[in-house]
Amino acid sequence: MIKKVSNYFVISLAICATLSMALKPQESLNFDDYSTEGIELNYDMAHLDEAHNFEQTQLSNPFQSSPVYFPNLGKSYVGFKEALAFKESRGNYFTVNTLGYLGKYQFGAETLKLIGIYNPTKFLYNPKLQEKAFLANAERNKWILRKDIKRFEGKKISGIEITESGILAAAHLAGPGSVKKFLRSYGIKNVSDAYGSSVRYYMKKFSGYDTSFIEADKRAKAIL
Template sequence: MVKKAIKFSILVAVLTFISLGFTSKKEANVLKNTSKKNTKSSELFTVNPTDDSSFQEAPIPFTGQSYLGFKEAVAFKESQGNYFVVNTLGYLGKYQFGKATLEMIGIYNPQAFLNNPKLQEKAFEANASRNKWILRKDIQRSVGKQINGVIVTESGILAAAHLAGPGSVKKYLRSGGKQGFSDAYGTTVKYYMKRFAGYDVSSIKANRKAKARV
């Protein structure tokens, strides 16, 4: 009886070892593939045109209606959340900042910015704060109204300002949607207003002099 128990234990041990060996090999392949993907630090990223009526894109992952959910949703639309990407027009990072916008929030070294995820998060916060200050009166006047079939929300306004700049959003709102804007890939203010409506962005404080600091 003892001999049978010993043989059984040995068999279990051998099978367990073999199983672990296969699992480790599989995990190693996954890690290897993941590592390859993460080493591309300055690849080009092409955004497809987003014509409101005809373009169909993958849904943005839902991460809640909070500020965190808002910025992660914008990041996914801009770059699929990739900190190290540069698009075909030279826009940088997770939130696809242009160099001129970076300079307005105190960042003068684009390469250092691209290699610093923490600074990129601070840049998004600073830019949103600055845009909220510039658009504060338009937010008060326009939230709750319907323009071009889209209910205006504060988060929609701030997302559109990230895309087009606060000046373009101001013109869009004050003209009742007649003065539109689309970027080089065909993405419009209306599209961002609709896409990013309904998030709670009350934690973003309006600040005319907001700067990105780490």
Template sequence: MKRNLLQAVVLLIVTIVVASGFTYKKKVDLSRFKITEDVYVYHVPTEEEVSLYPEPVALPQYQLFLGKTYLGFKEALGFKESRGDYRIVNQFGYLGKYQFAQTTLHMIGVYNTENFINDTSLQESAFEAYTSRNKWILRRDIKRYRGKYIGGVKVTESGILAAAHLAGAGNVKKFLRSGGTIGFNDAFGTSIKYYLKKFSGYDTSHIPANQKAKVL
């Protein structure tokens, strides 16, 4: 009987201790974390107020300005020929950024058209070599006609070189020496006169006049 009573007392004590562990709350001082109600005060604009705000202004898109430099000349001509696409081959078989015929490429030392179409550096070298050849062929005409007007278009060295890229140096000679009466249009209807005007005034003075220029 005493033993049972002792066990009951012990069980009661244990129950009280366990229960007090779950119900006891320690008071914590939160005064140092106190924030005022002003912090939560904010304003959401109405539709009428939003309509008064200015529309967002789009930032301008900046592009590199190459001006009338030689690089500007190359890029302008390349864009006109192919929109600057090195990999393009048109329906007439002209290749790359500057739209070279295979016969022209052979003349300046390029025989593998697959390599040519996949090599941007080779295409740039081909342009420089061909332009250098054309400058040699047209050197006397550049000296004679530069600064003059033919068909209302002022003749410049860069215009002559661009026209030679379009039509060949021989056709440009005929055009200049005939006073513009003997013209030329490519398969798309583009004329020598148009190229003389469009590519007028670029600085191509440093291009050497080389009769035998080839791709290195």
């Protein structure tokens, strides 16, 4: 009996405490603690039809009637790498394609060796290492192509405006050597990969992003 009375007493106290918090005067709360003023929010919400960084058909949902919204990363460095990743693998860290290319950004084993990664299995199951690899490879390519970027950026070749981000995306696809051939032949030597994506296509699709975050580095390595 004493135990039951004790339980009722504890429950009553809990109810009283809950009611007290719920009925607390609104003016006593400090809403400044919950303000987002002064915080940089680096994305805005865009409707699916307005987004340009992703292929819309891959995001459609036949079972959902309401509009689909997602963060639009714009033309930032993050927008660049995520748009490229979506084209390469739909952003899947753990995928391997039919030619053996690995991960979110679809790296080949030989390219990984150039940036200091010698264990493809470890690479595939380590998203953080994959992100490091993308940046290191872009830094290395930017160093190799630094003269071509300076010479051709802003010019029109094969009907497209040449930008640094387009050059780096094309180098990710086909290697910096293929990009040099495309630029220096003024679009005549347009290499395509096994799935039909060409240097010109990547230069156009990924043009105009801000890749100033990527620093040219001859010896860039992916180190955790």
